Amino acid sequence: MIKIKVENEKVLALFAKIRQRTGNLEPLMANIAGFLRRSVVKNFDAGGRPNPWPVSRRAARDGGKATGSSPRVRGTC
Numbered sequence: 001m002i003k004i005k006v007e008n009e010k011v012l013a014l015f016a017k018i019r020q021r022t023g024n025l026e027p028l029m030a031n032i033a034g035f036l037r038r039s040v041v042k043n044f045d046a047g048g049r050p051n052p053w054p055v056s057r058r059a060a061r062d063g064g065k066a067t068g069s070s071p072r073v074r075g076t077c
Helices: 009-022 026-046 057-062
Strands: none
Touching: none
């Protein structure tokens, strides 16, 4: 029989040190999330950046945009 013993005290201590040194990262993470969201929205608005996305078969057939034109997709970003 194989026995595995995980001792996570060292890992937890390391995480505690990191938390003490960095402080509250929530404002930073919120800032990064906002930046990423704005970038994704700009990509959808531009139809791809820096180069346009290729037209999908569905968009070519139906005369629509390659992506991002439906409210369902638009609401995900």
